[in-house]
Amino acid sequence: MAIQVTCPGCLKRFSVGDQHAGKQGPCPNCKKTITIPKLEDQVIVHEAPPEGPVDSQGRSVLKTYRKKDAKFSPIMAGVAVGVVVLAVVAAVLMKSAVQADSLASIAIMAVAAAVLAPPIVAGGYMFLRDDELEPYRGTMLWVRAIACGLGFVVAWLLYGFILSRFTTPEDIVAGLEWWQLLIPLVVMFMVGLLASYTSLDLEPISAIMLFALFFISTGLLRVVMDLPFVPGLVFGSN
Incomplete structure (x- = not known):
């Protein structure tokens, strides 16, 4: 460890190795004989400890630290795209077997949503x-x-449950009024927002956008299967 020395004659500052601690020698600038301080005589300035509670690393928990950004993962993106593509292919292959919002179609959509x-x-x-x-x-x-x-899957199931309580299967197939769809959709998005917020610590706006991404993806999957975007949404219905 280097020892910091200041010559009392010319006030020149320089450093010497700790093996010279306590010895005398000429100043490299003015040649006046000076005494090198001993190691225990050095004044070491420590950073003031943080006020308040600290974490395991000694950092204040009351101070905001910018975290390291996460790099974009090509593997994660590839998995997401691959699963969506496979789901679309499966929907195309199964659409002939699902002709309406029947129990079979609801079960298929629940499984697809979970995947x-x-x-x-x-x-x-x-x-x-x-x-x-x-x-x-x-x-x-x-x-x-x-x-x-x-x-998110629970949100979809709640949507279907609420519709089943206030409408009939025949009404859902024929198409519902917008006000009949409003309440289950609001409940659905509130559940989706809550799931995003509690699971991933997202801001409310980001949480609702994440659920909207899932909602649109599953809705488009229904369209591929020749089903309405959401059960009960039939354009041109009375």
Whole structure:
């Protein structure tokens, strides 16, 4: 460790190795004999400890630290795109077997939604997350994406449950009025927002955008299967 020395004659500052501690020698500038301070005589200035509570690394928990940004993952993006493509191909192959909003179609859509949700959630999270927070990565991200995806599936199931309580299957196939769709859609999006917010720590706007991404994806999947975008939405109905 270097020792900082100031010559009392010319006030020249320089440093010497710690092996010279306590010895005398000429100043390299004015040649006046000076005494090198001993190691224990050095004045070491320490940074003032943070006020208030600290974390395990000694940093104040009351101070905001900018977290390292997460890099875009080509593997994650590839998985998300691959799952969506496979779901679309499966929908095309099965659409001849699903002609209306029957129990079979609801079961198929529930399974499709459960499969689609995690990769869509994980991919959307990388773009919608708060840059000031430490991002979830790896296994932790996928666990939270699955939990969030299950919440999204529950949102779809609640939509169908509410419709079944206030309408009949015949009315759903024939088409509902907009006010009949409004309440289940609002409940559906509130559940989706809550799932995104609690699972991934997203801001409310980002949370609703993430669910909207999933909602649009599953709605388009229904369209591929020759079903309405959402059950009960039939254009041109009375």
